[in-house]
Amino acid sequence: MDLSLSSTLSYVVLTFTLLLLLKFLIPTTKSNKKNHSKLPPGPTPLPIIGNLLKLGNKPHHSLANLADIHGPIMTLKLGQVTTVVISSADMAKEVLLTHDLITSNRTVPDALSVLNHDQYSLSFMRVSPRWRDLRKICNYQLFSNKTLDSSQALRRRKLQDLLNDIERCSKVGEAVDVGKAAFKTTVNLLSNTFFSVDFVHSAKEAGEYKEIIVSILKEVGVPNVSDFFPMLKFLDLQGIRKRSIVSVKKVLSIFKRFVGERVKMREGTGSIGNDDVLDALLNMSSDGGKIEMDKDEIEHLLLNIFVAGTDTTTYTLEWAMAELIHNPEMMSKLKEELEKTVGKGIPVEETDIAKLPYMQAVIKETFRLHPPVPLLLPRRAEIDVKIGDYVIPKDAQILINAWVVGRDPTKWENPNVFIPERFLDSEIDIKGHHFELIPFGSGRRTCPGLPLAIRMLPLMLGSLVNCFDWKLEDGLNVEDFNKEDEFGITLEKSQPVRIVPTKLY
Numbered sequence: 125m126d127l128s129l130s131s132t133l134s135y136v137v138l139t140f141t142l143l144l145l146l147k148f149l150i151p152t153t154k155s156n157k158k159n160h161s162k163l164p165p166g167p168t169p170l171p172i173i174g175n176l177l178k179l180g181n182k183p184h185h186s187l188a189n190l191a192d193i194h195g196p197i198m199t200l201k202l203g204q205v206t207t208v209v210i211s212s213a214d215m216a217k218e219v220l221l222t223h224d225l226i227t228s229n230r231t232v233p234d235a236l237s238v239l240n241h242d243q244y245s246l247s248f249m250r251v252s253p254r255w256r257d258l259r260k261i262c263n264y265q266l267f268s269n270k271t272l273d274s275s276q277a278l279r280r281r282k283l284q285d286l287l288n289d290i291e292r293c294s295k296v297g298e299a300v301d302v303g304k305a306a307f308k309t310t311v312n313l314l315s316n317t318f319f320s321v322d323f324v325h326s327a328k329e330a331g332e333y334k335e336i337i338v339s340i341l342k343e344v345g346v347p348n349v350s351d352f353f354p355m356l357k358f359l360d361l362q363g364i365r366k367r368s369i370v371s372v373k374k375v376l377s378i379f380k381r382f383v384g385e386r387v388k389m390r391e392g393t394g395s396i397g398n399d400d401v402l403d404a405l406l407n408m409s410s411d412g413g414k415i416e417m418d419k420d421e422i423e424h425l426l427l428n429i430f431v432a433g434t435d436t437t438t439y440t441l442e443w444a445m446a447e448l449i450h451n452p453e454m455m456s457k458l459k460e461e462l463e464k465t466v467g468k469g470i471p472v473e474e475t476d477i478a479k480l481p482y483m484q485a486v487i488k489e490t491f492r493l494h495p496p497v498p499l500l501l502p503r504r505a506e507i508d509v510k511i512g513d514y515v516i517p518k519d520a521q522i523l524i525n526a527w528v529v530g531r532d533p534t535k536w537e538n539p540n541v542f543i544p545e546r547f548l549d550s551e552i553d554i555k556g557h558h559f560e561l562i563p564f565g566s567g568r569r570t571c572p573g574l575p576l577a578i579r580m581l582p583l584m585l586g587s588l589v590n591c592f593d594w595k596l597e598d599g600l601n602v603e604d605f606n607k608e609d610e611f612g613i614t615l616e617k618s619q620p621v622r623i624v625p626t627k628l629y
């Protein structure tokens with residue numbers, strides 16, 4: 125647990141002790157104690173702070189260890205918040221399929237309840253007619269096959285920019301920071317898909333933008349006293365809300381500028397602009413159609429999509445490359461498949477993806493071992509939810525540990541070893557139908573960006589592997605290569621993947 129949280133907890137304990145004393149001094153007539161006899165089992169909570177100290181720096185690891193003791197459905201008291209943690213495919217299916225409707229709302233982290241983002245953000249708003257409208261916009265406008273097919277050429281160009289950057293490094297024998305390069309490309313793949321322009325131009329700009337996005341995700345992922353003791357929210361004891369406002373404002377201002385410029389251009393020319401997704405969204409706000417969106421909503425939707433889509437995709441690519449560097453025989457197998465199907469040294473096209481089963485297996489195996497959102501996004505029980513002999517009480521927070529589900533030894537042979545071959549003769553996909561592999565979640569709130577993510581990842585991974593040979597920087601051995609994560613709401617690799625390319629012809 126980070127130090128600032130532990131010291132903050134001392135204040136919390138003090139404040140609560142005073143409150144408890146007051147409670148005992150002023151007797152109440154009615155007991156509002158609920159019968160918790162059917163709560164799933166879990167570690168014994170300490171007074172006031174409950175099981176908070178059990179979370180540690182990497183909650184997905186600590187919760188996996190606790191699940192070994194208490195089972196695949198367990199209760200933790202995180203401060204005042206009753207939290208039920210799901211750690212098996214069968215239990216995940218119960219929540220995400222059987223009880224999807226009554227567990228579809230979320231607990232909203234205080235770090236995101238800033239500048240109205242919680243009300244506008246698709247990821248955290250309540251399931252409501254507005255949420256349904258936004259999901260429809262995602263399914264039919266942003267991520268439909270038709271939209272994505274028609275923006276393929278733009279993504280091809282951005283991929284070529286990435287390959288040109290890497291070629292420059294290969295000429296001088298310079299190492300590439302795969303995470304940084306992938307981040308710049310992903311941001312521009314998204315911005316070109318949605319508004320036909322580059323969002324960031326230089327590696328420096330990409331680095332600055334990545335820093336803001338990662339800081340938002342870290343603030344959301346860090347254990348926050350305000351979330352565990354909602355009555356102390358107003359104190360913002362760790363300063364998380366304050367920092368989050370600064371970062372969210374920074375990104376929102378970029379989108380405001382973008383949207384503002386496009387509105388001006390449309391007004392000036394009287395045309396609908398570029399006929400891209402941004403124009404489609406602006407048309408909705410002006411043509412009085414079935415779904416209306418105002419400018420604020422568009423800006424928050426874009427913020428949400430960029431935050432949700434960039435780091436997740438980048439992290440997966442970084443891990444896929446790290447695993448391939450660790451496993452040279454798998455790298456060779458992938459190169460062979462690409463050479464046979466696409467042709468050595470040629471960038472991968474979206475139409476090639478279906479013909480590359482080994483590459484798809486590498487990506488699935490990366491998702492199994494390294495799901496970028498290890499605890500998915502938190503859900504909340506709308507009413508009491510009965511699962512087997514247990515009851516998840518109304519308002520409890522539900523966390524699904526996709527990281528441990530992907531490593532369940534009863535579902536996966538050699539669960540901690542990277543073996544893409546396991547997917548070659550397997551029906552298991554990542555679309556939320558097979559609960560042993562749920563990196564994108566499942567059910568109503570499953571990730572709407574999946575269709576784009578599963579185009580961008582093979583494009584980048586396949587082209588990096590097919591157009592270049594890769595080796596570690598001088599003096600580094602595979603064993604020195606760190607395979608650790610840092611926890612935010614999405615994971616970050618704690619050591620960047622820096623590898624040296626050689627161009628292939």
Ligand code: HEM
Pocket residue numbers: 246247248314428429430432433434436437440495496497500501563564565566567568569570571572573574576577
């Ligand atoms: C490797 C890529 C990605 C992964 C692993 C991923 C994972 C996830 C997960 C686990 C959730 C929560 C699902 C649940 O609660 O059941 C989610 C939600 C979401 N994702 Fe993704 N995501 C990825 C890429 C993207 C992209 C590219 C976009 C958009 C461009 C995106 C936009 C969203 C949005 C808007 C939500 C919230 C949906 C809602 O609550 O209704 N994601 N994602």
